[in-house]
Amino acid sequence: MxxxxxxxxxxxxxxxxxxxxxxxxxxxxxxxxxxxxxxxxxxxxxxxxxxxxxxxxxxxxxxxxxxxxxxxxxxxxxxxxxxxxxxxxxxxxxxxxxxxxxxxxxxxxxxxxxxxxxxxxxxxxxxxxxxxxxxxxxxxxxxxxxxxxxxxxxxxxxxxxxxxxxxxxxxxxxxxxxxxxxxxxxxxxxxxxxxxxxxxxxxxxxxxxxxxxxxxxxxxxxxxxxxxxxxxxxxxxxxxxxxxxxxxxxxxxxxxxxxxxxxxxxxxxxxxxxxxxxxxxxxxxxxxxxxxxxxxxxxxxxxxxxxxxxxxxxxxxxxxxxxxxxxDMIIIKGVNIYPMQIEQVLMAMPEVGENYLIVLEKEGFIDQIRVKVEIRQEHFVEDMRVLSGLQKRIQTRLRDELLVTPRVDLVQSDSLPKSQGKAQRVLDERGEG
Known part of the structure; x- marks a missing residue:
């Protein structure tokens, strides 16, 4: 040594x-x-x-x-x-x-x-x-x-x-x-x-x-x-x-x-x-x-x-x-979630690009979690059946990891904001109360 x-x-x-x-x-x-x-x-x-x-x-x-x-x-x-x-x-x-x-x-x-x-x-x-x-x-x-x-x-x-x-x-x-x-x-x-x-x-x-x-x-x-x-x-x-x-x-x-x-x-x-x-x-x-x-x-x-x-x-x-x-723990529907759990699932999928964003929302009085995921250009095709299948697959894998079902939005590569400093991975839009 x-x-x-x-x-x-x-x-x-x-x-x-x-x-x-x-x-x-x-x-x-x-x-x-x-x-x-x-x-x-x-x-x-x-x-x-x-x-x-x-x-x-x-x-x-x-x-x-x-x-x-x-x-x-x-x-x-x-x-x-x-x-x-x-x-x-x-x-x-x-x-x-x-x-x-x-x-x-x-x-x-x-x-x-x-x-x-x-x-x-x-x-x-x-x-x-x-x-x-x-x-x-x-x-x-x-x-x-x-x-x-x-x-x-x-x-x-x-x-x-x-x-x-x-x-x-x-x-x-x-x-x-x-x-x-x-x-x-x-x-x-x-x-x-x-x-x-x-x-x-x-x-x-x-x-x-x-x-x-x-x-x-x-x-x-x-x-x-x-x-x-x-x-x-x-x-x-x-x-x-x-x-x-x-x-x-x-x-x-x-x-x-x-x-x-x-x-x-x-x-x-x-x-x-x-x-x-x-x-x-x-x-x-x-x-x-x-x-x-x-x-x-x-x-x-x-x-x-x-x-x-x-x-x-x-x-x-x-x-x-x-x-x-x-x-930095997120609690959604009584379940403890860490952003790193989401990253681990996404980055293991070859169709996923380099960027994603976790958005916390409120629907009525219920907190919801939405994940916006960049898809590599070669996988972002016009066939809606293919994209819908990929969306459901990502959603299922996230559900299996998190024990709650997030909403998943597929977006084109390079469409989410990028930072040359520390990446912002969580956006809380729930507002006060």
């Missing part, structure tokens, strides 16, 4: 020992902040004798971060901080994360570790097609790429024609791109007459995708359309951004860097831990952050630990892809 950092070779016993030492240190450091000085009350590092004692620590929520805006979670004077990132919220206080120089350096190392595990090497040419600024995704991958020794192109988001020119002119081999834009991007290549299978013109072999939930079917579609390997990543701004967990070449779950983060999976209602393999809410604690440690943060992301060992040899626990969020 070729590794970037020796922490990747730690045994389970060594990882547990590192986590315990660093958890106690994180508690000691957190107690220096105004928020945790209050929230921890009588809990001290001596209270943490085993990793199970993490449950003695208070949970932290996004509201806690907002309530303590701007400096209430800092453990040191703001003059020692060298960077901040913030959420994109438009109302109320944003969630702001501060970094010391050591925090930035540690983050760059974790990102380099992720990229190296996915097969990126010094000398690769990396194009970062992600937004910069307060968003963590851009700078996180940028610093990781430079730490690894890659030629790093900060292309930013959007401007598809320029992105393609940079890739082809500079011989780019590695991309960072969000999944919905990757699907859009594949269509743009086709329109420009570029065949991704022609590696002389399209040398890209690796794409790192994340920032929005997506299914395995979407990943495989991206790999097939762009002729590369696409690796799933997980991160959130409260935990630095990207670099929390990443896939190895076996693509069977994302290895959490447990020397830097302690991860729990809990029942979102009872907050009790769930067994490995069972879906619950991810709760995370930073173990190495200096400027603004966060204890037991409720991410609201739903996933599970993948049971069993990984063939790559790393023992860092693996998160399954994000199943949805505890706060």
């Amino acid at each position: 070729e590794v970037f950092d020796r922490a990747e070779r730690l045994s389970r016993e060594e990882l547990d020992a590192v986590q315990l030492v660093r958890l106690r240190s994180a508690v000691e450091r957190a107690r220096r902040s105004p928020h945790y000085a209050r929230a921890l009350a009588g809990v001290t590092p001596d209270s943490i004798r085993t990793l199970a004692d993490v449950r003695r620590l208070p949970l932290t929520t996004k509201q806690d971060l907002r309530d303590n805006y701007p400096y209430g979670l800092l453990t040191e004077p703001v003059d020692r901080m060298v960077r901040l990132h913030a959420s994109s919220g438009t109302t109320g206080n944003p969630t702001v994360i501060f970094y010391t120089q050591n925090d930035v350096d540690t983050w760059a190392g974790l990102m380099a570790r992720c990229m190296h595990m996915a097969g990126v090497r010094p000398g690769d040419r990396f194009q970062n097609m992600s937004g910069y600024g307060l968003f963590t995704g851009g700078l996180g991958f940028h610093y990781g790429s430079e730490r690894l020794g890659c030629l790093t192109i900060p292309a930013g988001a959007g401007n598809t024609a320029r992105q393609i020119k940079l890739i082809t002119d500079m011989g780019v081999t590695v991309l960072h791109i969000i999944p919905s834009y990757a699907l859009y991007f594949a269509g743009a290549l086709e329109q420009m007459g570029i065949d991704p299978a022609d590696k002389a013109r399209w040398p890209v072999r690796v794409a790192m995708i994340g920032a929005e939930p997506h299914t395995e079917e979407v990943r495989r579609k991206i790999e097939e359309m762009l002729h590369l390997r696409a690796f799933n990543s997980y991160g959130l701004s409260e935990m630095n951004g990207p670099g929390v967990a990443f896939e190895c070449p076996h693509q069977c779950g994302m290895h959490v860097w447990e020397d830097a983060f302690l991860v729990e999976i809990v029942d979102p209602e009872t907050l009790e831990p769930v067994p490995d393999g069972e879906v619950g809410e991810i709760v995370m604690t930073t173990l190495t952050r200096e400027g603004m440690p966060i204890l037991r943060y409720r991410t609201r992301d739903l996933s599970r630990f993948v049971p069993g060992p990984c063939a790559c040899g790393r023992v860092h626990r693996r998160l399954d892809r994000i199943k949805g969020r505890a706060d």
Whole structure:
């Protein structure tokens, strides 16, 4: 097993020992902040004798971060901080994360570790097609790429024609791109007459995708359309951004860097831990952050630990892809529905294109769900019997998955609104009341 950092070779016993030492240190450091000085009350590092004692620590929520805006979670004077990132919220206080120089350096190392595990090497040419600024995704991958020794192109988001020119002119081999834009991007290549299978013109072999939930079917579609390997990543701004967990070449779950983060999976209602393999809410604690440690943060992301060992040899626990969020659940006729369930069904059907839209409507006093589905041009025929049969087939498969019957509208390819940022998958037209 070729590794970037020796922490990747730690045994389970060594990882547990590192986590315990660093958890106690994180508690000691957190107690220096105004928020945790209050929230921890009588809990001290001596209270943490085993990793199970993490449950003695208070949970932290996004509201806690907002309530303590701007400096209430800092453990040191703001003059020692060298960077901040913030959420994109438009109302109320944003969630702001501060970094010391050591925090930035540690983050760059974790990102380099992720990229190296996915097969990126010094000398690769990396194009970062992600937004910069307060968003963590851009700078996180940028610093990781430079730490690894890659030629790093900060292309930013959007401007598809320029992105393609940079890739082809500079011989780019590695991309960072969000999944919905990757699907859009594949269509743009086709329109420009570029065949991704022609590696002389399209040398890209690796794409790192994340920032929005997506299914395995979407990943495989991206790999097939762009002729590369696409690796799933997980991160959130409260935990630095990207670099929390990443896939190895076996693509069977994302290895959490447990020397830097302690991860729990809990029942979102009872907050009790769930067994490995069972879906619950991810709760995370930073173990190495200096400027603004966060204890037991409720991410609201739903996933599970993948049971069993990984063939790559790393023992860092693996998160399954994000199943949805505890706060984006849709309730229709008493049934809990997650948008990812719908995507999984649609993307498994060869007639379906790259875009869809879930519309929530109200009929009288009853909530209804409508799914608008783009159909590939070769399948959008004039024979109404064929289209009607396809519509019923999609509706049946969705009903079998969701346990309610949605209304299904078939629309032509490229007719739904597209975004070069995160795709809007749900439109709520029910109105108030």
